Amino acid sequence: MIMQTTVASTRAPTARYPATEHEAGFTDIDIDLLRKYVPVLRHKLSAGQYLYHAGQPFQSLYLINSGFLKTVELADDGRDQVTGFRMRGDFLGAESIGLKTYACGVVSLESGEAWELPYPAMLTACREIPELQARLTAALAQEIRDDHAWMLAIGTLNAEQRVASFLLDVAKRYAQLGYSARHFMLRMRRTDMANFLALKHETVSRVMSRLDDLRLISVERREVHVLDDSGLRAMAGMRA
Amino acid sequence: MIMQTTVASTRAPTARYPATEHEAGFTDIDIDLLRKYVPVLRHKLSAGQYLYHAGQPFQSLYLINSGFLKTVELADDGRDQVTGFRMRGDFLGAESIGLKTYACGVVSLESGEAWELPYPAMLTACREIPELQARLTAALAQEIRDDHAWMLAIGTLNAEQRVASFLLDVAKRYAQLGYSARHFMLRMRRTDMANFLALKHETVSRVMSRLDDLRLISVERREVHVLDDSGLRAMAGMRA
């Protein structure tokens, strides 16, 4: 086990459970072995801070040790799109491999810690540790699949279904990290959630209230209780 | 140069130009060197034929030599989403690396040829040819960036802008393969285009007609002339 145990957020009222056996990232890679080839640099992050900006020279990959971040795609004309949310064990920066500069930006949504892994050293390490290469490739493939799942959701689900799906996904990811899947704190603003779901923040608010009315969840600002898991699943998966 | 020159489609009335220096895929990998490690199997494809189905055992990557294909994400309940269109020089199957079965399906939209590259052999080859590993990783990263660009478009653009962006993207890719960017044949049905753009086919029809009315393009079924490139760009990029 390579992950250093840290408390992800002091504000979060989520219960703490034993970590599950499988986590994303380097779980089954020996971090000490990795350190022989890669100088791991630790970075403390605070809310609102950028881990890296789009356009900045691409130099490193990052592994999130604690905290919660969003990745943001930026267009020339100012349009922006939240392409995902990342938490402990997730990789960052892999999407920019092959480029001179980072293709997107990463913003921390709360305090946390990220480990910087200089890419040239990682390349060397990958040659020495075949398992590392496999993990990195698998992480890239996984990200593609996540993106495709998002496309499927956005392309085929209405607002209610998108929000329900999103909540279930968040719950699942918290559960994988050993937190409660039935009671959690959303770490992002409504605006970020809406942007990610290709909706407006008012729509997200309305839908959340609606899910509350239907007794599927109870919401108070960022605090969410899942009251009817199967009901929520039904709403998320069924056709309009 | 590794690419065998073949005619992509006999139906397409697109003019043929000298190929550009840069193409996606293995362009700068020596195909003969690759063959020392990987048994390359050629597959003829006809319109409507699946290259592979979602759920089928994952065994190989594919490199498109000629033709035009769509990748389709499939949900349990029957919802489906076209996640992309692929042409000569593109990789297929990389999104399923790390899985036992393919995560999506690939359908040929016209006759063509794909080269099957058994994945276990590819792994070996990657260890022997560092450049190959780099190309594969770069292709994966590129796919992520393409997906993110799509997310940005779907999340921030209206129907007109999406269709305009799509046409410009198609034009660019044809140009990269040496075809005309101002006159081309769409290889997919309106339904596929609409699904990819998270719209309905009637909406796509409406918008195409409007772009025609505005003299930005001239359309007749699948045949498209770009009449006002900068006008089309303005429409694609500007905010609603």
Added chain:
DNA sequence: AACGGTTTGTAACAGTACGTAACCGACCCA
């Protein structure tokens, strides 16, 4: 050349999500 199925185009209508705006509560800092 005629046939049936598929694909595309057009139109009227309806609905979901949007845009605007006002309000409220939490938080920060003077």
Added chain:
DNA sequence: TGGGTCGGTTACGTACTGTTACAAACCGTT
């Protein structure tokens, strides 16, 4: 303590896109 900002909620009218329906054009086959 009070103003200011930020984030979230709710109401109401609007409009873009989806829905439904139908017709025309196209394709492959007989």
